[in-house]
Amino acid sequence: MERPVFDWELARESWPALFEGLKLTVELTFIVIAISLVLGVFVALARLSKHRSLRIVTGAYVDFMRATPLLLQLIYLYFVLPAFGIRLEPFIAAVVGLSLNYSAYLSEVYRSGIQAIPRGQLDAAAALGMSPALSMRRIVLPQAIRIVIPTLGNYFVALFKDTSLASALTLRELLFSGQIIITRTYDYFTIYTMVLFMYFLVGYPSLVFVRYLEKRARSGYRRRRPTRTPVPVQPT
């Protein structure tokens, strides 16, 4: 069998299309992050609500999302819903599917953060005359979110990679952009190597950033240092 050879010529001419794919991947990631960061909080609050029916409904939603494959959830949205007259663009289907899935996971993260806040904090807030909603908003959530920031960061790196599942919906994100080129050139080695490298190009710095967040989260609450350290003047 012939040793595969990296085709630099093909790489150069595929780059623009792949880069467009990467841009869409990043865009999709950020949109889903924004949605699920917010939606996750509301799901978490609903799961901790005093209304039983709300707890049951949201609990079922979270369990369903966690107990079934994300790929299948996406496929279902894109290929099955049209049978019921709901036709979604690939991008919309990907946003909806990934957001529903990640909101479920993030709600669990938030919930664990909320439950990690000592009861004394709630007692102190209540003793000052705060309503449960106010103490949640001003006392519990700010502390809970700080606790879970590193975990959220890890989920976002996972999400960045999971957007590749949207290739199954013919969405031209990074992976599918590569696959399109492959159907024309059959050069698996060159294209998939490039795709892999391009995921790494974004994924690795994200990972380093999450590690930094983890380190910072351990440092506790401190008085803010004089906010802006003077930028060293560049010699011209």
Next chain:
Amino acid sequence: MIQLEEIHKSFGDTHVLRGVSLSIERGEVVCIIGPSGSGKSTLLRCVNYLEQPEKGRILIDGQNVYRDVVGGKIKNYPMRQITATRQKVGMVFQQFNLFPHLSALQNVMEAPVQVKRMKRADAEHKARSLLADVGLADKADQYPEELSGGQQQRVAIARALAMEPDVMLFDEATSALDPELVGEVLEIMRQLAVEGMTMVVVTHEMGFARQVADRVIFMDHGMIVEEGPPQAIFETPREERTRDFLRLVQAA
């Protein structure tokens, strides 16, 4: 001013308060002493309804403030009314329970701004003056974890006072402190008492109870065993259990 009538509270199978009745006059300083697990904290937490007793009435100025009992069924008042009452009842906890994500100043300002809707500038002015009162004017921008235990507890006292409560509850406010830091907190409590604040103080500091209290209550097994002026409780206790307890703490 505050009346508790026949309070019963259980946690699961443990009957923690077994019919406690207690009345506190405006301006009075009442110290509650008793062995660990006797229900002191639970009783105190009933006053601001952090614990909901199964039976009994909690009255402030002669009014039911948290609930009605209709035909044996407890009907809590709306949350708005409960929180309104709690604003008038300050509490200081053994573990301080400062909000770690807020600076000392923000801890003190938080409730006036968020609950009372006080203007920020007014709340800050008031908070700074309260911090000065507890000797922490220069620590306003510090976060709780940057403060010693004694300093944290003094911030917690300022935080409670910022709501201008009619009564202050102290639950072993000095028990979590290193011995050398106890004095600074007791001094502030003493000062408050002198200024005429109504205070209910659960404490193991017998010296404080003796000097500052108008009345001392000895609790054991969820009941008030004996109460009276400090002189009487400490010098001539009537009950065997009180004598045993005092012998134990004084030996320590």
